[in-house]
Amino acid sequence: MQFEDTIxxxxxxxxxxxxxxxxxxxxxxxxxxxxxxxxxxxxAPSFLTSIDSLPAKYKEQxxxxxxxxxxIKKNGASRGQRRIIERLLKKFPIEESDTQSxxxxxxxxxxxxxxxxxxxxxxxxVTKNFQRKRLKKYSESVEAEINKVLLKSYFIRTRxxxxxxATILRRNLExxxxxxxxxxxxxxxxxxxxxxxxxxxxxxxxxxxxxxASYAKNKWRxxxxxxxxxxxxxxxxxxxxxxxxxxxADSTGIPLGRPIITIIVDAxxxxxxxxxxxxxxxxxxxxxxxxxxxxxxxxxxxSNAPFLTQEWFGYGVGELYVVDNGLEFHSIQxxxxxxxxxxxxxxxxxRQPWFKPGVERFFGELGHHLPPQGKVVKPVANCxxxxxxxxxxxxxxDLCKGxxxxxxxxxxxxxxxxxxxxxxxxxxxxxxxxPPPLLPTNLEKLGLIAAHQKMLTVGNEGIVMPGLRFNxxxxxxxxxxxxxxxxxxxxxxxENLGFAYVQHPKSLEWLHVPNCHPEYADNLSMIQHKAVRxxxxxxxxxxxxxxxxxxxxxxxxxxxxSLARGxxxxxxxxxxxxxxxxxxxxxxxxxxxxxxxxxLVSKNEITHDDLIVPQFEAFVLD
Numbered sequence: 001m002q003f004e005d006t007i008x009x010x011x012x013x014x015x016x017x018x019x020x021x022x023x024x025x026x027x028x029x030x031x032x033x034x035x036x037x038x039x040x041x042x043x044a045p046s047f048l049t050s051i052d053s054l055p056a057k058y059k060e061q062x063x064x065x066x067x068x069x070x071x072i073k074k075n076g077a078s079r080g081q082r083r084i085i086e087r088l089l090k091k092f093p094i095e096e097s098d099t100q101s102x103x104x105x106x107x108x109x110x111x112x113x114x115x116x117x118x119x120x121x122x123x124x125x126v127t128k129n130f131q132r133k134r135l136k137k138y139s140e141s142v143e144a145e146i147n148k149v150l151l152k153s154y155f156i157r158t159r160x161x162x163x164x165x166a167t168i169l170r171r172n173l174e175x176x177x178x179x180x181x182x183x184x185x186x187x188x189x190x191x192x193x194x195x196x197x198x199x200x201x202x203x204x205x206x207x208x209x210x211x212x213a214s215y216a217k218n219k220w221r222x223x224x225x226x227x228x229x230x231x232x233x234x235x236x237x238x239x240x241x242x243x244x245x246x247x248x249a250d251s252t253g254i255p256l257g258r259p260i261i262t263i264i265v266d267a268x269x270x271x272x273x274x275x276x277x278x279x280x281x282x283x284x285x286x287x288x289x290x291x292x293x294x295x296x297x298x299x300x301x302x303s304n305a306p307f308l309t310q311e312w313f314g315y316g317v318g319e320l321y322v323v324d325n326g327l328e329f330h331s332i333q334x335x336x337x338x339x340x341x342x343x344x345x346x347x348x349x350x351r352q353p354w355f356k357p358g359v360e361r362f363f364g365e366l367g368h369h370l371p372p373q374g375k376v377v378k379p380v381a382n383c384x385x386x387x388x389x390x391x392x393x394x395x396x397x398d399l400c401k402g403x404x405x406x407x408x409x410x411x412x413x414x415x416x417x418x419x420x421x422x423x424x425x426x427x428x429x430x431x432x433x434x435p436p437p438l439l440p441t442n443l444e445k446l447g448l449i450a451a452h453q454k455m456l457t458v459g460n461e462g463i464v465m466p467g468l469r470f471n472x473x474x475x476x477x478x479x480x481x482x483x484x485x486x487x488x489x490x491x492x493x494x495e496n497l498g499f500a501y502v503q504h505p506k507s508l509e510w511l512h513v514p515n516c517h518p519e520y521a522d523n524l525s526m527i528q529h530k531a532v533r534x535x536x537x538x539x540x541x542x543x544x545x546x547x548x549x550x551x552x553x554x555x556x557x558x559x560x561x562s563l564a565r566g567x568x569x570x571x572x573x574x575x576x577x578x579x580x581x582x583x584x585x586x587x588x589x590x591x592x593x594x595x596x597x598x599x600l601v602s603k604n605e606i607t608h609d610d611l612i613v614p615q616f617e618a619f620v621l622d
Contacts, residue, residue, distance in 0.1 A: 068092060068111065142182060142186050153169075235319070237265050238287060249396055256525070262290040263359060269426035272412075276289040277396075310424065317341050319344065321345055322346045337446055341446070451493050454492075456487065459479075489502075494525060495525050
């Protein structure tokens with residue numbers, strides 16, 4: 001095929017197969033009929049227009065015109081033969097389904113002319129009423145006032161009604177008419193016209209102005225290529241949620257509170273690679289502990305679970321961890337942990353959770369497989385719902401077993417409704433094809449990063465916290481080298497108070513210090529420890545221990561105050577004999593009184609001036 005450049009008039013010869021291929025691939029554009037826009041520089045999207053996209057009314061009209069044009073050409077008439085075309089129109093076969101009337105000869109001649117000039121393009125004979133733009137009948141001043149009122153009185157966050165904006169518009173137009181800017185006829189703008197102006201605005205921007213950017217992004221969000229994960233462990237999504245029931249400790253029966261579960265889901269397959277249950281809130285410790293579970297091989301977790309029928313795959317460091325904008329994810333400790341295991345972090349945009357759809361969808365499915373006693377139900381009129389505080393209880397061991405069974409045996413076997421693939425098959429096949437994942441050499445560093453930190457004093461008793469004490473020979477040896485007591489940073493795991501980390505003030509290294517009472521503190525969480533102390537304090541209050549102590553203390557204070565008021569001491573003979581030669585121990589034991597050495601005749605009133613203080617010589621012992 002030979003082409004000619006319309007500007008330089010230079011000729012080009014291309015194979016017809018290449019030209020056809022480029023046209024079908026939209027690399028070349030065929031411009032015909034009455035196209036007025038330049039397809040190479042047009043900013044509008046390239047919508048595909050076809051005959052089928054026409055409304056039924058215009059499609060029926062187009063088919064009728066094509067039949068008339070072909071009828072004229074079939075009978076050998078040209079577009080300039082008016083009399084012949086008039087005779088042919090009278091003989092045109094009318095069908096029962098035709099609703100169009102026969103055109104005049106001039107109209108039929110114009111159809112044939114448009115058809116010939118466009119090279120047989122049917123778009124040339126489509127009525128110009130199709131997609132015509134409505135002309136604005138108001139002046140520029142009225143149109144400017146309409147836009148101003150809509151912007152200030154309708155497209156605002158308080159979301160007033162359109163009738164309110166119409167009332168304000170009428171008042172403003174009347175003021176303009178009084179000033180002579182517009183005529184009295186222009187002051188009448190119907191609510192339908194105002195609504196059409198509103199509908200001309202992009203619906204996305206309507207929601208942005210009236211509901212906010214977050215609502216609009218959530219309502220009009222879309223997905224083109226998905227997460228773009230092509231292999232296992234390439235993209236791991238992390239998030240946590242709170243469960244709707246109270247967990248009871250198996251050994252002590254102490255309520256642990258509502259659990260917060262943190263999970264890590266593989267974006268490629270939807271397979272879960274790690275989870276952690278915490279009662280200390282959705283913080284850094286829960287996230288890093290979940291990452292530790294995801295890094296480790298899962299045999300240690302499934303060996304004591306004979307009820308599982310499937311193997312739990314997945315271990316190693318992920319290439320990328322996708323998180324939201326929680327404070328724990330933006331902390332320097334979390335960034336340090338990512339550097340420690342040599343991985344990357346990606347933060348989702350604010351209030352756009354659909355950038356990590358795998359973990360969000362996983363939580364939605366998890367809610368349908370939890371105990372029904374703690375299920376959150378929608379309020380129903382005239383219906384008294386069940387009180388979850390009376391029934392939504394579960395032991396910690398049962399919770400762990402149930403979640404483990406769902407994560408390993410239930411969810412991985414579910415067939416996806418669109419892809420018809422199972423998470424376990426996708427993850428296993430990809431996991432066997434990729435290189436062996438990286439494993440950490442020391443998980444204690446992650447535990448040190450996740451621990452809570454305080455500034456405490458190191459003394460001869462070690463580290464003392466309310467109800468807890470940490471000490472060791474190594475800590476005391478370092479204390480002797482530094483000072484009798486000093487303050488330093490102390491870190492402890494809120495899920496296990498059996499040990500603590502103490503930072504050396506000079507070398508800044510961390511020392512592992514065990515708890516002095518391991519039988520109590522090992523595997524004891526801070527939540528349990530606080531619950532035990534609250535329980536013991538309440539028992540002391542109920543038994544009156546505090547009241548008895550304060551009463552005895554008040555009596556002692558009254559006794560000392562009575563002596564401090566300067567009262568004279570009156571002693572009779574018996575009292576003088578008793579306190580003259582007896583020690584306090586014998587007096588308290590009620591021993592026999594010795595024989596008196598001095599006979600006192602009568603009572604004497606002894607004052608402080610009569611007391612004689614003996615003189616003693618001092619000496620020093622070598």
